[in-house]
Amino acid sequence: MLPLSDGQLMLANIWTRLKQFYCGMFCRYTKADKAFAGSYLNIQEMALFNQLPGFEKKHSVVVARKMLEAIHGKHEFDERKMAKLGLLHDIGKVLEHNSIFTKSVLVIMRFFFPGLYDRLADGGENHPIFKRFYIHKHHGEVGARLLEKIGETSEILSIIAKHDPRHNPFGPETPIEQKILNEADSTY
Numbered sequence: 665m666l667p668l669s670d671g672q673l674m675l676a677n678i679w680t681r682l683k684q685f686y687c688g689m690f691c692r693y694t695k696a697d698k699a700f701a702g703s704y705l706n707i708q709e710m711a712l713f714n715q716l717p718g719f720e721k722k723h724s725v726v727v728a729r730k731m732l733e734a735i736h737g738k739h740e741f742d743e744r745k746m747a748k749l750g751l752l753h754d755i756g757k758v759l760e761h762n763s764i765f766t767k768s769v770l771v772i773m774r775f776f777f778p779g780l781y782d783r784l785a786d787g788g789e790n791h792p793i794f795k796r797f798y799i800h801k802h803h804g805e806v807g808a809r810l811l812e813k814i815g816e817t818s819e820i821l822s823i824i825a826k827h828d829p830r831h832n833p834f835g836p837e838t839p840i841e842q843k844i845l846n847e848a849d850s851t852y
């Protein structure tokens with residue numbers, strides 16, 4: 665398959681974002697989704713997971729399900745670990761306190777004004793207003809710090825901390841689980 669051009673990548677990105685917005689508005693986190701999450705997460709993980717807004721919980725369940733589809737029949741993978749990575753990869757967003765609308769504003773800003781977005785995010789860790797920019801950009805590391813407190817393994821912490829290839833581009837040492845997570849995450 666030929667590599668995609670910059671224009672095609674941009675269109676694919678816009679299409680993914682539109683789908684995310686649509687789902688944020690209309691896809692519901694169901695009882696079946698809750699049962700799915702509960703079958704892979706322990707009590708402490710579930711307590712954190714439940715603090716995510718509904719649209720983020722739905723996103724995480726869909727990502728986890730896609731990851732399980734991707735490893736179906738491949739016995740070298742640990743199903744529980746993969747589901748956990750999918751369910752917890754955006755857990756840092758529990759501190760973001762965004763609605764689907766404020767999240768959309770951040771995504772649009774990152775797309776059209778990346779320099780301003782980066783400046784507000786990187787300098788916003790302790791700022792009362794721009795802290796949500798910091799958490800939005802660094803939610804992987806923020807999530808890993810939360811998960812460390814409840815005893816998650818260093819492997820899970822490392823993958824979640826670096827799950828956004830915009831900030832941590834893949835290299836030869838990138839674990840395959842991280843690539844599978846990114847693939848599932850970037851298509852929903």
Ligand SMILES: [Fe+2]
Nearest residue numbers: 753754803828
């Ligand atoms: Fe993420």
Ligand SMILES: [Fe+2]
Nearest residue numbers: 723753754849
């Ligand atoms: Fe995600």
